[in-house]
Amino acid sequence: MSNQKPFLTPAVGHVKARTETPKGYPPRGDIPQSKTPWSVPFPDYKPTAYTAQAVLDNDRTKQAGGWADPPSIDRNLLRAAENARAARRRVNDAAGRWAGPEPR
DSSP, rough: OEEEEEOSSSSSSSSHHHHHEEEEEEHHHEEEGGSSSTSSOTTTTTOOOOOOOHHHHTTTTTTTTBBBSSSSSHHHHHHHHHHHHHHHHHOOTSSSOBOOOOOO
C-alpha cells in the first residue's frame, strides 16, 4: 500500500505524487508548485534514481515472460526500433501519398 505523507508545499496539483509514497520508495523531495510543469526550468531538480525490485526481477532480457525493459537499453536495439519506425514512415508514393497497406 502507500503511506500518506504531507509535504511543505501545498498539494494543488499532482496530489498523489505529492502525498503518497509507495512502500520501499525513497523519500521524495519538496517540489514547489511553480516548478511542477515540465515546461518550467528547474536546474536544481535532482531526483533519486530508483527502480523497484519487482521491475528488476521482471527484466524481459533475463526472465522468460518478463514485462520490464532492462535497466540499460542496448543502443543496437534502439537503432533497430528507430529504423523500423522510419521504414513505416517511408511507405509513400512519388507524390508523398500513403502507398502502404490499407489502414484498418
